[in-house]
Amino acid sequence: MKPVILVTGGAGYIGSHTCKLLALNEFHPVSVDNLVYGHKWAVKWGDFIQGDIRDGQLLDQILNKYHPIAVIHFAGYSYARESLVDPGKYYENNVSGSISLLEAMRRNNCQRIIFSSSCATYGIPETIPITEDCPQHPINPYGRSKLMIEKMIQDYQQAYGIKHIILRYFNAAGADPDGEIGENHDPETHIIPLLIQIAMKKRSFFEIFGTKFSTHDGTAIRDYIHVTDLAEAHLLSLQYLLDNQQSQTMNIGSGKGFSVKEIVEKVSKVANTDIDVKNSPENPGDPPILIANAEKSAKILNWNPTRSNIESIIHSAWNWYQKI
Numbered sequence: 001m002k003p004v005i006l007v008t009g010g011a012g013y014i015g016s017h018t019c020k021l022l023a024l025n026e027f028h029p030v031s032v033d034n035l036v037y038g039h040k041w042a043v044k045w046g047d048f049i050q051g052d053i054r055d056g057q058l059l060d061q062i063l064n065k066y067h068p069i070a071v072i073h074f075a076g077y078s079y080a081r082e083s084l085v086d087p088g089k090y091y092e093n094n095v096s097g098s099i100s101l102l103e104a105m106r107r108n109n110c111q112r113i114i115f116s117s118s119c120a121t122y123g124i125p126e127t128i129p130i131t132e133d134c135p136q137h138p139i140n141p142y143g144r145s146k147l148m149i150e151k152m153i154q155d156y157q158q159a160y161g162i163k164h165i166i167l168r169y170f171n172a173a174g175a176d177p178d179g180e181i182g183e184n185h186d187p188e189t190h191i192i193p194l195l196i197q198i199a200m201k202k203r204s205f206f207e208i209f210g211t212k213f214s215t216h217d218g219t220a221i222r223d224y225i226h227v228t229d230l231a232e233a234h235l236l237s238l239q240y241l242l243d244n245q246q247s248q249t250m251n252i253g254s255g256k257g258f259s260v261k262e263i264v265e266k267v268s269k270v271a272n273t274d275i276d277v278k279n280s281p282e283n284p285g286d287p288p289i290l291i292a293n294a295e296k297s298a299k300i301l302n303w304n305p306t307r308s309n310i311e312s313i314i315h316s317a318w319n320w321y322q323k324i
Helices: 013-024 056-066 080-085 087-107 141-160 191-199 227-244 260-271 295-301 310-321
Strands: 004-008 028-033 047-050 070-073 112-118 163-169 171-173 206-209 224-226 248-252 277-280
Touching: 004 013, 004 056, 013 028, 013 227, 028 056, 047 056, 056 087, 070 087, 070 227, 080 087, 080 141, 087 141, 112 141, 112 227, 141 163, 163 227, 171 227, 191 206, 191 260, 191 310, 206 260, 224 227, 224 310, 227 248, 227 295, 248 295, 260 310
Parallel strands: 004 028, 004 070, 028 047, 070 112, 112 163, 163 248, 171 224, 206 277
Antiparallel strands: none
16 A cells, blocks of 8 residues: 555645646545635546645545555645735735644644744845745745744644654746646746747737846846646655655755746747737745755755756746646
């Protein structure tokens, strides 16, 4: 019998890609997702339970039935801009949901969790590239909710012995190389799918928020990581936690940065079409540069993001969008 992994948010973008890798590596993923943003069609590996992690009784039933050896926790809202105008939604869902999950794990003696955190916990970083010991001063409720959950998980280890790995992602992008699943948010806010939709004439123009940053072309620079490389980091984290029983916090990024204008040019080249852009003021507090130092994850997990060449990321996303 294959060991069970409970995957919260397993019908989402990163969760579904991780479930595929878990299944390919002799684990049995069990996804719980309320389908607010996830998609039932994305759950192609393992079992699916539609429900909300704030439902402690449901979590008890799942944990009692499946006895997972670990939890991978993706479930949560992740629109930073929305969190500024509706912070209650983020604290009530992300923080309360995580408390409910941790309490269910405690009640049912489930002792391992891998948490989907974010570089948003750093806010505007003091140094680039960003290391794990960089001060965490998030600038929006989304980032603050992720930081709160990190602290909660650390407290649950101290009090109840639940071991953890916290992964702080940079910009997930791309799609499954086999074309089985991909990125399909509603609303869509990520740059590469937005640009692809414009190239496919599904949108009229792309809005660049900020052209006066202190960067080489005035637009913000971000670190893009292929979603399958990101999923692999979760698989390696799981194996590390099972083998070592030692908690860790790590960045997951490519260590390379590309500006908004550079991404526009690269998508335009892949799609072989011009993309109309509109320049708008920057969002308040938006960092000019976010690039990961991922040396710790390379050393501890032996993680190597082999698919995160920016052209490969864009090609995989483009191929996915031709199918849907």
